[in-house]
Amino acid sequence: MNKVIANPAFVAVLGILSGTLMGLGWFLRAGELLMTQLMATIPAPVVVEGKAQGWDFWTIEIEGLSSELKEERARLRSQAETLNQRAARLASEQQELSKIRTDIEGMRAEIARKVIEITADEARNLKSLAATYATLSPAAAVSILREMDDTTVVKILSLMKSDVVGPIFEQMAITPGPDGTMAKRAAALSEKLRLMKSTKTAS
Incomplete structure (x- = not known):
């Protein structure tokens, strides 16, 4: 046994194995550190308090879509109000025209009643x-x-x-x-x- 240990070739092989194991350990340790750093650079999902609507989180993308939907809804509401105002104005003008037509017909009837013609x-x-x-x-x-x-x-x-x-x-x-x-x-x-x-x- 002592001869084997004293053999230079055995010592060299043992040294190589020890260096390899230590290098592998350092490599694994460096890999863990690198993975930790990479995970730290990945942004976490943004959670907006009170915004959960069927999901457990509310991302920036969903927030953007929600804002666009709100703007579109506001635009459609504004268009509907404009159309309603225009319809009300047209109805009022039509009612006024009908009143004027009735007044004119009444004036014509009054004139016809007052004006006498000989046949x-x-x-x-x-x-x-x-x-x-x-x-x-x-x-x-x-x-x-x-x-x-x-x-x-x-x-x-x-x-x-x-x-x-x-x-x-x-x-x-x-x-x-x-x-x-x-x-x-x-x-x-x-x-x-x-x-x-x-x-x-x-x-």
Whole structure:
């Protein structure tokens, strides 16, 4: 045994084995240190308190996607509000146009009610009556005209000359009526006659 230990070749082999084992140990130790350093450089997942929604962590990427979704939702909400405002404005304008159309139709109906026209069928008879009443005294003409409706009276008066109509209105102003004198009716007849005259002139 002593001879083996004393053998230079054995000593050399033992030295090589010892050096190899020590080198391997140092290599493993260096590998552990290197792995520890590498693990330290890897960023840990960012956890935002109160942000977990079905996951145990909330990464920066998820946070970015959440922000984009919030911005898109806000944009869509803004567009919806704009469309609602535009629809409300259009509805208001349509309602205003409908009101204006109704007012115009009402004005047309009122004008049609006030403006009196003589049709071709009744023109001959009205001219005959107007010529007959023109020969009467104002008092006699008023006593007859007061029994007629305003439309017929205006048509007859429109076919008379102004120097005949004037005295008839003067007589109406002093003739007793249901509520005093016939002055109010004379004024109403005069206004309708004016509208009829303007219409005839325009046509």
